[in-house]
Amino acid sequence: MGQAVVHFEIIGNDPERLRGYYGDLFGWEFDTPSPVSKEVSEPGSYGFLNLIKSEDGTGIRGGVGGGPGYPTHAVFYVEVPKVETALRRAEKLGGTRVMGPVESPNGLVVGHFTDPEGTLIGVAGAA
Numbered sequence: 001m002g003q004a005v006v007h008f009e010i011i012g013n014d015p016e017r018l019r020g021y022y023g024d025l026f027g028w029e030f031d032t033p034s035p036v037s038k039e040v041s042e043p044g045s046y047g048f049l050n051l052i053k054s055e056d057g058t059g060i061r062g063g064v065g066g067g068p069g070y071p072t073h074a075v076f077y078v079e080v081p082k083v084e085t086a087l088r089r090a091e092k093l094g095g096t097r098v099m100g101p102v103e104s105p106n107g108l109v110v111g112h113f114t115d116p117e118g119t120l121i122g123v124a125g126a127a
Helices: 015-026 083-092
Strands: 005-012 047-049 061-066 073-082 096-103 109-114 120-126
Touching: 005 015, 005 120, 015 061, 073 083, 083 096, 083 109, 083 120
Parallel strands: 005 061, 073 120
Antiparallel strands: 005 073, 047 061, 096 109, 109 120
């Protein structure tokens, strides 16, 4: 069975401005500050997007954060049983580990890797 996409992030140098932009553009509202590991965003500068569901009842949680010095990017996270195992498998298949595993203050463990063409992907789950 495949693994689900469970979260996305938009990270930039001015997270407050980005949240304002996406809030105006899509009507998104954020819970700021939200708990996050310092490897992902300045802890006080991250905001979880309140879950918005489509007409069929589906939706993906997200967050916008970052701060000065954080590389600008957008990434989606796939839920995995163990982040370390997924990162090792990504490397074995030709990807490159970028971050993690790291644990956020709320206990969520995440990691980043790039696929063989350099696309940034996230994984989230247990250590």
